[in-house]
Amino acid sequence: MINYKYTEENLLDNPHNYMYASFQGEEFVNAYYKNRLNYIKLFELKANQIYINTDLFLCQRSIEYLKTFLENSGEYQKYQSIFDDLTQYEEIILNYEQDFINNIQSFDLKNEIDTESLLISILYSQLNNRYDKSINQWLDRLIQRFEVTKKLYEVYLSGFRNGKGSHSNLRIYWMLSLSLNLRYVETQNIKYLSTLMKVSDLICSVEQNTNFNHQIPKQGLILILLVEIITVRLLTNSIEGFKFVFK
Amino acid sequence: MYLNDVAMLAASTSRSKFYLEGLIKKKLMPAHVIFLINDSQKLLPGQKNTTLALEIIQLLNDAKINYSTSKNNDINSREIISEVSKRKEKVFIFSGFGGSLLKEEILNLDKYFLHVHGGYLPDYKGSTTNYFSLLNESSIGASSIFLTKDIDSGPILLRRKFPAPKNRNDIDYTIDSEVRTQILIETIEQYLRTGMWSFEEEHNSGGDTYYIIHPVLKHLSILADEALK
Numbered sequence: 001m002i003n004y005k006y007t008e009e010n011l012l013d014n015p016h017n018y019m020y021a022s023f024q025g026e027e028f029v030n031a032y033y034k035n036r037l038n039y040i041k042l043f044e045l046k047a048n049q050i051y052i053n054t055d056l057f058l059c060q061r062s063i064e065y066l067k068t069f070l071e072n073s074g075e076y077q078k079y080q081s082i083f084d085d086l087t088q089y090e091e092i093i094l095n096y097e098q099d100f101i102n103n104i105q106s107f108d109l110k111n112e113i114d115t116e117s118l119l120i121s122i123l124y125s126q127l128n129n130r131y132d133k134s135i136n137q138w139l140d141r142l143i144q145r146f147e148v149t150k151k152l153y154e155v156y157l158s159g160f161r162n163g164k165g166s167h168s169n170l171r172i173y174w175m176l177s178l179s180l181n182l183r184y185v186e187t188q189n190i191k192y193l194s195t196l197m198k199v200s201d202l203i204c205s206v207e208q209n210t211n212f213n214h215q216i217p218k219q220g221l222i223l224i225l226l227v228e229i230i231t232v233r234l235l236t237n238s239i240e241g242f243k244f245v246f247k
Numbered sequence: 248m249y250l251n252d253v254a255m256l257a258a259s260t261s262r263s264k265f266y267l268e269g270l271i272k273k274k275l276m277p278a279h280v281i282f283l284i285n286d287s288q289k290l291l292p293g294q295k296n297t298t299l300a301l302e303i304i305q306l307l308n309d310a311k312i313n314y315s316t317s318k319n320n321d322i323n324s325r326e327i328i329s330e331v332s333k334r335k336e337k338v339f340i341f342s343g344f345g346g347s348l349l350k351e352e353i354l355n356l357d358k359y360f361l362h363v364h365g366g367y368l369p370d371y372k373g374s375t376t377n378y379f380s381l382l383n384e385s386s387i388g389a390s391s392i393f394l395t396k397d398i399d400s401g402p403i404l405l406r407r408k409f410p411a412p413k414n415r416n417d418i419d420y421t422i423d424s425e426v427r428t429q430i431l432i433e434t435i436e437q438y439l440r441t442g443m444w445s446f447e448e449e450h451n452s453g454g455d456t457y458y459i460i461h462p463v464l465k466h467l468s469i470l471a472d473e474a475l476k
Contacts, residue, residue, distance in 0.1 A: 006462065019346065021462035023416055023469055032463045140456070147458035189455070190382050190464065197461040235382075235467055238475045 002027045004035035007204040012168055015150035018198065029236065036229050039204045043221040044082060051217050054120060055171065056089045057096040059220040061127045062178055066227060069185050073230040083219055098124070104134050112164075113156045118142070119175035126182045139183060142176055143195050150202070152176060170206060173199055174216045177224045184231060193231055200228055249276045249312075250435065254336035256322065256343065256360070258283040259300035263342040265424035266431060267303060271310045275435050278336050280307060280314040283322065283343065295420045323350045332356050338444070340431065341394060346374075349394055359444070360394040361434065362401075363427040367408050368392065369454035372399040377423060378460040381468040382475050385411045387422070389430040392451065393444075399456075403448040405434045415469040 002024055006016060063070075063083050070076035076083075086093070101124045102117055118138060125135050141160050146152055152172050153163025180196035183189070203221070255277040257263040263282075270276060284300045307314045319326055322343045331339065331353065341349070341360040349360060366376030367388025377387040390406035392399065407430060412422045438444055460468070467475060 018459045018462060020419055021465055023466065025466075026470065029463055029466050029470075143458070144456075190379055191455055191457050194379075194461045194464050195458065197463060232463060232467075235464075235475045239467065239471045 002031045004028070004031040006201040007035060007039075009205060011150065011202040011205040016201070017150075029232075033229060033232070035204070036200070036225050039207065040222050040225050042207065043218045043225075046218045048085070048218070049215060051089070052171070052215050053092050053096055055174075055215065055217055055220060056086065057093050057098075058120070058123050058127075058175070058178065059217045059223065060086050060089070060093050062123075062182065063219065063223060065127050065182065066185065066223070069227070070230070073234075075226060075230060079222060079226065082222060086217070086219055104130075104132070104138065107134075107138065109160055110158050112158060113160060115142075115152055115154055115156060115172050116169075116175070119172060119179060123175060123179050123182070126179060126186075139179060143180075143191075146176065146199065147195060150198075170203060171216055173203055174220060174224065177203065178220065181224055181227045185227065193228075196224070196228060200225060248274050249278055250439075251278055252336050253277050253338045253340065253361075253435070254279040254281070254334055255340040256281050256283075256327075256331065257303065257340075258320075258322075258342060258344045258347075259285050259303060260342065260344060261295045261299065261420040262424045262427065264299060264303050264306070265421075265428045266340065266342050267306050267310075267312075269428035269432055270435075271306065271312075273432050273436075275432065275439075276310055276312050277340060278313065279334060280312055281327065281330055281334075281339075282307070282314050282316045283320060283327070284316055284318050285320050285344070286318045287320075320344060322347045323353055328353050328356070331358060334358075348398065351396055354394065354396055361391060361404075361431075362394050363389055363391045363431045363434075364399050365389055365423045365427055366399075366457075368399060368403050368406055369448070369451045371457060372454050373457035375460040375465070376457050377418060378465050378468040379457050381411055381415070382464065382471065385471075387411065387418075387426060389426040391430050391434040400451050402446045403451050404444060405430055405437065405447055407433075411472075418469070 063086070067076065102121045104121045104125050107113055107118055107121065122135055122138055125131070142152070145156070145160070151163065151167040153167045154165035154169055154172065156163055177196050177199040180192045180199065184192040184196065257267065257280050282303065290297065315330065317326060317330070321327070338359045338361055341362045366372070366380065368390035371380055371388065380386055380388060386408045388406065388408045391404040392401040393404070395401040409426050412418070415422070
């Protein structure tokens with residue numbers, strides 16, 4: 001039996017470069033799939049914690065945004081009760097002060113960039129269907145930083161190359177994953193899917209190894225993994241004769 | 248035939264071996280080869296096994312190609328820069344260890360580095376792009392360029408798309424090297440035919456930049472018979 005090794009070690013401490021991964025056949029894809037389902041189950045069992053309002057807002061709006069995609073895949077109903085749990089935070093979400101979200105145009109390469117603010121701004125624009133060139137540019141820069149260093153720092157110095165502060169804030173990895181999910185569903189560009197799968201590996205690997213007490217709503221964690229495995233399933237559906245285990 | 252104005256910067260990798268075998272077969276021997284050998288026990292990216300160095304030296308000896316060796320994995324080291332700068336050849340076929348990029352100092356020498364990228368440019372820049380193009384359009388590609396400081400953005404000498412290979416199990420070490428070798432040979436043949444390095448697309452701008460494909464997607468691209476999009 002093949003194990004899906006990319007979540008076994010804490011990828012924040014031991015990053016994986018994914019180079020020259022050997023071919024292990026269909027069994028490997030199924031091992032990946034089972035691995036992700038296990039993490040979804042793990043997140044389902046997590047008790048609700050004290051969440052950050054921004055995360056609740058982004059989470060609820062993302063579920064709304066992706067609802068049709070999830071319904072078409074036949075998976076929405078299965079998780080609907082968990083997603084509906086968010087209604088207990090309805091007041092917080094409705095009263096969320098969106099005015100505090102920076103306009104994407106206000107970020108400038110010449111300045112120091114707060115990664116969380118940038119990601120919130122990107123997500124907010126995506127969720128409001130406000131697509132402009134700068135979203136792609138900033139998302140591509142974040143992808144580049146993550147792919148090259150396998151880390152995301154809380155702050156990037158002018159020029160957006162050198163990071164500063166902690167690189168262990170899982171919320172910003174979650175936000176990047178959420179943004180990539182939205183972008184992939186929108187564009188079907190596989191480069192976004194490839195990076196988001198690595199970000200998901202990292203998030204799961206940290207969960208596996210540290211039992212981190214994060215503040216990310218469990219619905220948000222389930223959402224990113226669910227959308228990812230649905231997209232992978234849709235891709236595998238096109239492969240003739242492929243015995244994909246989807247249980 | 249020995250190419251008077253073309254040398255090669257090679258490493259003990261599968262791709263360098265493919266290049267040399269292809270060039271020798273076509274009797275297009277580089278005037279000189281600077282050969283970087285990884286003498287540690289740990290394999291470097293692009294190395295399938297530890298016997299490659301000996302196999303390549305055998306090839307060079309049999310074809311009577313002039314070469315120098317360096318037990319140095321760093322293409323940007325002072326030793327390699329010095330050696331390249333001393334050579335009279337203007338153009339170097341570049342085939343280093345996987346993932347090694349030429350830095351400004353070596354790029355600023357008065358030389359041209361002929362690199363064959365595994366992907367159709369400018370659409371597919373970056374790494375493992377043939378897996379992405381298999382998923383997107385069921386084809387692979389190769390493009391010869393002169394290296395510049397921006398990755399995969401130098402002027403394109405020649406580029407070609409190839410149909411998806413039937414057996415995709417060994418793209419990394421075999422198929423990718425085969426198509427690159429084919430483009431390398433055609434690029435040199437074109438140079439010999441016309442007497443100049445001409446460009447199919449001088450302005451290699453636009454396109455997407457890709458990073459190493461996630462292993463699950465790599466598997467899907469190998470398992471799929473057609474484009475999955």
